[in-house]
Amino acid sequence: MATAVGRLRRTWEAPSIIANIFATVDHKQLGIRYMVTAAILLGEGGLDGIVMRTQLAIPNSRVVSPDHFDQMFSLHGTVLIFFFATPMVVGGFGNYLVPLMLGTRDLAFPRLNAFSYWVYLFSAAFIYASFFVGGAPNAGWFAYPPLSSQPFTPGLNMDFWAIAIFFLGISTTATAMNFIVTIFRMRAPGMSINRMPLFIWGILATSFAIIFALPPLTLATGMLEFDRQFGTKFFDPNAGGNVLLWQHLFWIFGHPEVYILFIPAIGIVSTIIPTFVRTRVVGYVFLVLATVGIAFISFGVWVHHMFATGLDVVALSFFGAAGMSITIPSGLQIFSWIATIWKGEKIIWSTSFMFIVGFLVLIVMGGFTGVMVSLVPLDWQVTDSYFIVAHLHYVLVGGVVFPIFGGFYYWIPKFTGRMMNEKLGQLNFWLFFIGFNVSFFPMHILGLLGMQRRIFTYPTDAGWMGLNLTSTIGAYIMGLGALVFIWNFAQSMIVGELAGDNPWEAGTLEWATTSPPEPYNFREIPVVRSADPLWDDPPREGWDERLREPAGHQRETYATTLLEPEVETRLVMPEDSYTPFFMALSLVLLMIGILRTDMVMIAVAGAFGLVFMAWWMWPAEELA
Amino acid sequence: MLRRPNPWRRLAPAALVFAIAGAGLMLSGCSGIIGPHSPSAVRIASLWWTSFAISVVVFIIVMGFLAYALFRRRGHVRSIFENRPHAAMVFIVISGAVVPLFILIGIFTYSVKITAANTETKPNALRVEAIGHDFYWEFVYPDQGIRTINTLHIPVNQPIDLTTTGADVIHSFWVPELNGKLDALPGITNSMTFTTSDVGQYRGRCAEFCGKGHACMDFATVAEDPAQFQDWVSTIRQQTFRLPNASDVDYMLDQCFNDANFPVCMPVGCPPGAKAHGSVQKAPPEGGGQQASG
Numbered sequence: 030m031a032t033a034v035g036r037l038r039r040t041w042e043a044p045s046i047i048a049n050i051f052a053t054v055d056h057k058q059l060g061i062r063y064m065v066t067a068a069i070l071l072g073e074g075g076l077d078g079i080v081m082r083t084q085l086a087i088p089n090s091r092v093v094s095p096d097h098f099d100q101m102f103s104l105h106g107t108v109l110i111f112f113f114a115t116p117m118v119v120g121g122f123g124n125y126l127v128p129l130m131l132g133t134r135d136l137a138f139p140r141l142n143a144f145s146y147w148v149y150l151f152s153a154a155f156i157y158a159s160f161f162v163g164g165a166p167n168a169g170w171f172a173y174p175p176l177s178s179q180p181f182t183p184g185l186n187m188d189f190w191a192i193a194i195f196f197l198g199i200s201t202t203a204t205a206m207n208f209i210v211t212i213f214r215m216r217a218p219g220m221s222i223n224r225m226p227l228f229i230w231g232i233l234a235t236s237f238a239i240i241f242a243l244p245p246l247t248l249a250t251g252m253l254e255f256d257r258q259f260g261t262k263f264f265d266p267n268a269g270g271n272v273l274l275w276q277h278l279f280w281i282f283g284h285p286e287v288y289i290l291f292i293p294a295i296g297i298v299s300t301i302i303p304t305f306v307r308t309r310v311v312g313y314v315f316l317v318l319a320t321v322g323i324a325f326i327s328f329g330v331w332v333h334h335m336f337a338t339g340l341d342v343v344a345l346s347f348f349g350a351a352g353m354s355i356t357i358p359s360g361l362q363i364f365s366w367i368a369t370i371w372k373g374e375k376i377i378w379s380t381s382f383m384f385i386v387g388f389l390v391l392i393v394m395g396g397f398t399g400v401m402v403s404l405v406p407l408d409w410q411v412t413d414s415y416f417i418v419a420h421l422h423y424v425l426v427g428g429v430v431f432p433i434f435g436g437f438y439y440w441i442p443k444f445t446g447r448m449m450n451e452k453l454g455q456l457n458f459w460l461f462f463i464g465f466n467v468s469f470f471p472m473h474i475l476g477l478l479g480m481q482r483r484i485f486t487y488p489t490d491a492g493w494m495g496l497n498l499t500s501t502i503g504a505y506i507m508g509l510g511a512l513v514f515i516w517n518f519a520q521s522m523i524v525g526e527l528a529g530d531n532p533w534e535a536g537t538l539e540w541a542t543t544s545p546p547e548p549y550n551f552r553e554i555p556v557v558r559s560a561d562p563l564w565d566d567p568p569r570e571g572w573d574e575r576l577r578e579p580a581g582h583q584r585e586t587y588a589t590t591l592l593e594p595e596v597e598t599r600l601v602m603p604e605d606s607y608t609p610f611f612m613a614l615s616l617v618l619l620m621i622g623i624l625r626t627d628m629v630m631i632a633v634a635g636a637f638g639l640v641f642m643a644w645w646m647w648p649a650e651e652l653a
Numbered sequence: 654m655l656r657r658p659n660p661w662r663r664l665a666p667a668a669l670v671f672a673i674a675g676a677g678l679m680l681s682g683c684s685g686i687i688g689p690h691s692p693s694a695v696r697i698a699s700l701w702w703t704s705f706a707i708s709v710v711v712f713i714i715v716m717g718f719l720a721y722a723l724f725r726r727r728g729h730v731r732s733i734f735e736n737r738p739h740a741a742m743v744f745i746v747i748s749g750a751v752v753p754l755f756i757l758i759g760i761f762t763y764s765v766k767i768t769a770a771n772t773e774t775k776p777n778a779l780r781v782e783a784i785g786h787d788f789y790w791e792f793v794y795p796d797q798g799i800r801t802i803n804t805l806h807i808p809v810n811q812p813i814d815l816t817t818t819g820a821d822v823i824h825s826f827w828v829p830e831l832n833g834k835l836d837a838l839p840g841i842t843n844s845m846t847f848t849t850s851d852v853g854q855y856r857g858r859c860a861e862f863c864g865k866g867h868a869c870m871d872f873a874t875v876a877e878d879p880a881q882f883q884d885w886v887s888t889i890r891q892q893t894f895r896l897p898n899a900s901d902v903d904y905m906l907d908q909c910f911n912d913a914n915f916p917v918c919m920p921v922g923c924p925p926g927a928k929a930h931g932s933v934q935k936a937p938p939e940g941g942g943q944q945a946s947g
Contacts, residue, residue, distance in 0.1 A: 089915050095865055169862050175839060176822040176864055181787075266840025272823060273838065311734065311741045315749070337825060337834040337860075339817075339843030342772050346765050353757050357750050363715065364749035368741045371722035372734040386723065393715050397708040400757070404704065404764035406697045406771055409833020410686045413825060413860040477701070479685030479829040481860045484868035488915050491856075492684070 034552060040584055041134070041548035043605050052605040054139035055548055059146045060125030061444060066150055067117035071430075074109040075511060077101045079504050082468070086501035088489040098485035099167040100186075104156075106170025107190065110286065111197055112153045114429055118293040119239070120149060120204055122436055123232045125444065127208060129539035129546060130226045132217030132555045134586040135602055137210040140609050140645065141203050147613030148200035152193045155620055159189035166190035169483065171283065172253070174264035174275050179257045185624065188257055192620050195250040198243045199616070205236035205243075212236075215586065216594045217538065219557035226537050226560075227310065230317050231296025234324040238285050238292070241328065246282035249275055258626050273338060280331035288327040290425065292320055294432040295362060298385050301432075301439050302366055304535040305382035306373025309561060312365030319358035319365075326355050336408045345405045352403035359396055363389070379533070380454030384435030387462045391427025395420060398473070413483075416476025422469045434461070434514070441518070442532050446544040447525030453517040460510030468503025471496040536561030554587055608645040615641055684856075690830040690876070691849040693771045697833060700767055704760055711756070718748070771832070774846055775812035781805065783817045785824025785837035785859065788866025788906065789897055789919050799889045802897060802921045803872040805857060808882035809850050816844040825861035828874045834860045849876045866902070869909035871916045897921050 043049035053059070081101050084092040093101070124142065128135055136142050159165050166186045168177040177187045212233050216225070225233075253275070255261040262268035264275050303310045310316065332340065332348035366389065370376070398420035402408045411417060434457075442448050475496050480487060487493055531540035540563055542551050559565040584602035589595060615637035622630030687702075689695040725732070734741040782793040783805070792801045805828075807813050817826045817837035824837040832847040859870035877885070897905075897919055908917035 091911075095868065095910050099862075099865060099867075168864075173823055173861070176862070181822055181864060266838075270840075272840060312745045315742075315745055338836045338838065339841065342768055346768060349764070350761055353761060356753050356757060360749035360753045361745060362749070364718075364745045367715075367718050367722050368734060368745055370719070371725070372732045372741065373722075373727075375727055376723060386719075389719055390716065393712060397704075397712065400760070401701070401704050401708070404700060404760065406764055406767045406833060407700050407704065409771075409835075410694075410697050410701070410829060412834060413827075414686075414829075477686045478683060479827075479856075479858075481827065481858055483862040486868060486915055488871075 036582065037549050037552065038547060040582055048605050048607075051610045052143075052607045054135070054143045054603060054605055054609075056124050056128050056135050056139065056142060057546060057548075057550075059142055060121055060123075062146055063116050063124055063149070064121035064444075066153065067113045067121055070108050070153060071113045071117070072511070074105050074113055075508065077105040077108075079508050081105065082501040082504035084485065085487075086498050088487050088491065088494055088497075090486055093485075095485040096164070096167070099483075100165040102483055103166045103169050103172075103190075107156065107166060107194075108153075109425075110170060110290075111194060112149075112156070114290040114425070115201060115286075116149055117433055118290055118297075118429065119201070119208075119232065119235060120146065122228075122297065122433075122440075123204070123208060123293060126228060126440070126539055127211060127232055128215070129443075129542070129550060130229055130537050131212065131215055131220065132538045132541075132551060132557065133211070133215040134550045134554075134584070136207045137215055138207045140603050140606050142207055143606070144609035144612055145200040145204045145207070147610050148196060148203075148616060151613055151617045151620075152197040152200065155196075155617070156189055156193040159186055162189075171279055172275075173279075174253060174256070174272055175266070177253060178264055188254065188624050191250040191254045191257070192623055195247060195254065196616055196620055198247045198250075201239055202243050205239035208232050208236040209240075213591055214588050214597075215600075216589055217555050217557045218587070218589055218594050218596055221593045223313075224557055224560040226296075227299035227313070227316055227320070228293070228296035228537075230320050231293045231299075234320045235289050235292040238289050238324045238327065242282045242285035242289065245278045246286075249278035249282070252278075254623065258623065273335070276335050276338065277331070280334045281328070283334065284331045285324075285327040287425065288323055290429045292324055294388075294429045295320065297432040297436045297439075298366065298388060300537065301381055301385050301435055302369050303561070304439075304533050305377045305379055305385075306370050307375055307377070308369060308373045309536075309564075310365070311368040311372055312361070313560065315361040315365045319362045322358040323355060326351065326358070330355070333403055333408065334412075336405055337412050342405070349403045349405045349408075353400055356396065356400055363393065363396075377533075379438065380449070380451055380458055381435045381438035381533075383455070383458045384431050384438065387458065388427060388431040388435065391423050391431060391465070395423030395427050398423060411476055413481055414476035415472040415480045415482065418482055419469050419472035419476060422465075422472075426465060426469070431461075434458075437514075437518075439533065440539075441521065442528030443539060443544045443546070445522060445525070446528050447521050448528050448532060449517050449521045449525065453513055453520070457510050457513040457517060460506055460513060462510075464503050464506030464508070464510055466503070468500050468507055471500045471503075475500075531563065536564040538562055549584075606645070608641050612638065612641040612645060685829045688830055690851040690853060690855065691832060691847050693832045693847045694830055696767045696770060700764055703763065707756060707760065772846070774814070775848070778812040778814035778846065779808065781807070781813060781815045783815055783826050783837060784820050785817065785826070785863070785870075786820045786897075787822060787864055788859075788870045788902060790824075790826075790857070790859075790870065790872045791820075791896065792872075794886070797886045797890075799886060800894045801889060803919050805872060805874045806882055806885050807849065807874070807876050808879040809852055809876050810848065811879065812846055812848045814844060814846055816842050818842045822863050823861050824859045824863050824870065826857070827860040828855050828857040830855045831874065831876075836861055852876055852878065866906050866909065869906060869915070869917065895921070 043053050080093060081098065084090050084098060156166070163184045164186050166189060168182055168187055172187065172190060175181055212229055252261070252263040256263050256265065262270045264270045264272055266272055299310060299316050330348060330352040332344065333352040336345055398416070402411060402417065402420060438449055438454055475493055478493060480491070480493050528544045530543055538555060541555060555562065584604065586600050586602060587596045588598050588600045590597050615634050618634035618637060619631060622634050687698055689698040780795055782795065784791040784793065790803050792805050817835045818841065819837040819839035821839060823839065825834045826837055827834040831849055832845060835843050835845045853876055855874040855876070857872040857874045859867055863870070901919060901921060905917060905919050909915060
């Protein structure tokens, strides 16, 4: 037995430290890297927010220059939406948890997964590199042309932005395809679609949304870059271009994008609630239909970002109604969660659960303001005001960051094998929850008083100081909450209580293995007989004798059938590989080439890319 | 278990009443969206207050359900959903879909009516073209044959037919007391209609981020009696008009970025609340220009 486990570990472990860093394809390692990278960027984006709040605390303030202020809010939005939220929930939580929850050993395409991470890391580094070359992007996170075009933003700032977003799209799309194939074909035997964990449903719906939402963004950033660097006129009204074309393309991506963040987050919520109220989720079918329904409807509502652009009012009303209709699946969700809590046999007030309760409060508020902004005439007033800033933070911080914190407190014992401190956790929650409301609730009123977005200061006689000062104090309290989290995590790594396999006595498969899991995840591939396998059918030696660890000295797992998974074939998984890293590096060369409009460099990067692709695709000996 | 009286239970309604009354006091006499001075803005404000009131009620109900679900007595007490899977489904569908659907249909119908009322065109309108520039507003009165910078005068009780366009990048015309925003897009002309019956000065602003001077793009909106408006028109007619040049814009931005007293004047026009331009030391490089503000 011991030798079998040792052999399994040797087969799945990286052979050396260097290989571990640059060549690993382990979904857990990559998931952790996604989370760490995204968390650092959250810290940076949050600091931007705190500096902006400091500047806005009092009228006529000059803490930062107007130019820096513009760079800060542009970076704040870009980094937190593109480089923090999506990679955190999809790349981080998705990567780490999907194979574990499915009861398999890795994603379907492990090297592609490594490639996605490297491209993400390099895109993030690329956008920050703009600091050393004349300043960060400064045309806002949605970069409307003509402001973002060459004549009005002549520096390289927006080129960095467009190129980084363009290449990040490759990473996100590859990840989404990876998840879809994994979820369809690698679920543990017996995990029929009505037994899939709700987090998996969330990742599946969001992956499809990514695949359909990213192409318009890629197209738009590509067109913008062509306008900027190669003299095309897509968005130049003086040459027959149309400035609204960008807005349509951007928001056809941009509205689904906020649901791309939100849907995995609600998957986290649906996973955590049943554990801490000790009951099966109520309304599983509603939650699944709502998840898929929201992903679907999100593609029909983009114009509600454009109500003030002078489009025909009949079209506006249509899109207003479409936006409103998202309330129905959301309402089903909210009440499914409430019914689950209601039915619960007892409530375990862990920090993780408190963040989820905080989420429920904030998302209901954010939902109300969401309905308000779908009312066309009201949106004419509140759009581009601080009311929108308040609304979007209630749905994105309340709706995504709170579940992420809840997820951290829930799964960090699995990631690290050590528990977080509950007392510090409660402090973290209350500071964050109170700070958030103190910071963002007054912004609703500021918007109603007429304070517009993206202004670096405001006049004294506007009468906005009290609310702005309150908001700034709230931002500092939130910052304190984040510091408590960092402290909690650090002390947990050093002196945290050992977690054991299943500290929360949860029902899903990721808790069936050790904390942290071995490189091969499961010694045996489990067989699933219910939606909460650990509650109904707890793990035991040899879940299924058929599926014992394969004899060969290669990485293997099983491919299963689609709806009612049965073992179809043994999958030989790839070894660790340096090709994804080098492939991503050749993309970096390509990015720099485009930035400098250096055709030679672009050609060299393309050649490198082809070489590494050939290396990557070269058939393994056994197959040759 | 012994139930102790909870002081919050008695204090909560009182606190709520105080909070609402206090908020009401604070907000009365406000400017902005909730201090409307035109029928269009009044209609939108009433839509806001309606949806706000509905939201407060629904929020309290939803939070009541959540609080009950969280804090209900457990132990021997079973939830109503125990052994009754259909009860849970009925609860979820009615409160999560059916009730919201009716509320949404109601508020949507109301908002469509307001949309229609606010976009209705009126006869005898005064035509004004608002052109957003980096970083100032140019107002053209085609029928009066005058142009101004950062100063919009309108007669009361006459419909205003305002068109917007952008000279360079996208700006957005916004006087929250009078109407919603309308983007000023280069290459596209948009229009809106509004009327005001209240004499007064309102601070207009740019609501779409347009670059470094976005915060400095305030303009004065002056609603006055038709007679006064005519006087103003004839005064403006006698002055020579020129568009601000690059050095005027730079001068304004320099003031806006470095002067502690924001807002600031264009050399050719002042927003309300700005120090009147004219100090000798701070004269713009080319001097002159017209004082367009009333």
